[in-house]
Amino acid sequence: MRNAEVAALFEEFADLLEAQGVEYKPNAYRRAAENIRDHPRAVEDMAAAGGADAVAEIDRVGDAIASKVVEYLDSGAIEELEELRADLPVDMAALTRVEGVGPKTVGTLYEELGIATLDELEAAAEAGEIRAIKGFGAKTEQNILDNVGFAKEAGKRQRLGDARPLADDVVGHLDHESFVERIDVAGSIRRWKATIGDVDVLVASDDGAAVVDAFVDWDGADDVIEAGEQKASVRAEGVRIDLRVVVPEEFGAALQYFTGSKAHNVTLRNLAIDRGLKLNEYGVFDVRDVDDADAGQRVGERLGGADEAEMYGALDLPVIPPELREDTGEIRAALDGDLPDPVTEGAIRGDLHTHTNWSDGGTTVAEMVRAAADRGYDYHCVTDHAAGPGVFGDAGLSDADVREQADEVAAVREDADVEVFHGVEANIDADGDVTTSDDLLADLDIVVASPHAALDSGEATDRLIRAVEHPHVDVLGHPTGRLINRREGLEVDFERLAEAAAAAGTALEVNANPARLDCDGDAVRAAVEAGAPVAVNTDAHSPSEFDNVRYGVHTARRGWATAADVVNTRDAAGLRDFLEG
Ligand code: DGT
Ligand code: CA
Ligand code: CA
Ligand code: ZN
Secondary structure, eight states: OOHHHHHHHHHHHHHHHHHTTOOSHHHHHHHHHHHHHHOSSOHHHHHHHHHHHHHTTSTTOOHHHHHHHHHHHHHSSOHHHHHHHHHSOSOHHHHTTSTTOOHHHHHHHHHHHOOOSHHHHHHHHHTTOSTTSTTTHHHHHHHHHHHHHHHHHHTTSEEHHHHHHHHHHHHHHHHTOTTOOEEEEEHHHHTTOSEESOEEEEEEOSOHHHHHHHHHTOTTOSEEEEEOSSEEEEEETTEEEEEEEEOGGGHHHHHHHHHOOHHHHHHHHHHHHHTTEEEETTEEEEOTTOSOTTSOSSOSEEEEOSSHHHHHHTTTOOOOOGGGTTTSSHHHHHHTTOOOOBOOGGGOOEESOBOOTTTTOSSOHHHHHHHHHHTTOSEEEEEEEBSOTTOOGGGSBOHHHHHHHHHHHHHHHHTOSSEEEEEEEEEEOTTSOBOSOHHHHHHSSEEEEEEOSOTTSOBOHHHHHHHHHSTTOOEEOSTTOOBTTTBOOOBOOHHHHHHHHHHHTOEEEEEOOTTTOBSOHHHHHHHHHHTOOEEEEOOBSSGGGGGGHHHHHHHHHHTTOBGGGBGGGSOHHHHHHHHHO
């Protein structure tokens, strides 16, 4: 489906219009882009079936935008967009990735200095040319110098949440073919890293050519980079996907090898060498009676290679969960029998952080509660935005609004199939104060407190410690405020924060929204080691966003969290104990 590709065009359109000083239209284009991206049906199917009229059925997509969609699908270009690109020939997506640089700034930088790329922007800032532009100044220039490096790095890696659905789609496309014996993803995507360089897919088959043919036929592929006998690579929505085909007897060896990380593999291979074994992408071999173990790849007696259990088992190790394979002590722990049993998606019994249309969510309290019940959850927490710094317009509820909402929640609770807890997502200001009144907080079942403003202010450990020590705060929401590839977020010493959270009994959130994954696996590890509770929350603004929970669970697994470490694996009574404790 080409929705994301079409959406990206209208986002670029919006940026180019905004750079020219056009009002209103850019935001209309952005909202349309968002709805196209989230629409369950493929735009190309809608256009094929009913033309522009069918496309215009997407919410906020008017006739003008719909006919541009059709123009693009038919001809591969939108004339008006091509003209805008010719007027402002810059790498808009890359330049606006620099925090504090919006489309208008890009327009000015191009007009004044001819800046079109990140490298040119960096060079101009280093040369002191930015401060000379009217209205810019030394502060803007310094800001660009501080943030251009992050923007350059961010362009190289994709967000897990953008790549994972593509990987799942490829696997689904190949899985049912008769010549595919086994299939799995490998590499960083199997380790659920927050960003990935490319997607690795591994297939066991005796017919490599058939697998490669089927792979390049996948309708998600935008272009084929290379296609060989046992290997092929395609690009889909800007993500590179590498396929490798191996014989079934060596599938486990290849899966182990290509899952990585490289550092994990090096440590594992050295352990094998110590024991007279040879471990590589083809198998694990006993080479104690072999004169030259380096004489080839498949030398000595084959001990295994068909699955990962044979690979790790040859070293007397259990299979180490992929999320832990970062060479941060997991092999030592496996040797000592100390590997954690990481939390699973099925262990999650409810979400502690969600929104409704009372603030900026898309659906009612009743619908969200029903969706939680449909997922088989035991409880649901309603935590809409309280008014406060960083919460815009009427998205933030006043105390009176929250009390009024309490009546609606109470009514829904009457015939709900899950327990319903009522709370709020309060705000943490620049000093670490929670800006909702204690009177209100004391009356609520649950309080999530999150930073939404002053997110570029650097070191923030003391600020967040103040918030976790607040007597009414139960959960610290998206602690750093990072947006992957877009905003670095606060600098936090998680060892210190976790100590404070453990002492206060406040949970640190893993926000499962794939744009956030905040806090990350390393921070979870600090929480687990300090004994601080962890909460895996989707921050869902609509029922479909509950599905993001898997990203949060796998992030928690990267931090070695077990079900016991995660508060929302408890049953409703257990959660009540946590909230009241
Ligand atoms: P990425 O794609 O940058 O997010 O990270 P990975 O981990 O997916 O890395 P990738 O795609 O370059 O390679 C996949 C795996 O293959 C990697 O995790 C470990 C393994 N691998 C690749 N090159 C080497 C190597 O030179 N030595 C060893 N031991 N393993 C390697
Ligand atoms: Ca990879
Ligand atoms: Ca790769
Ligand atoms: Zn939220």
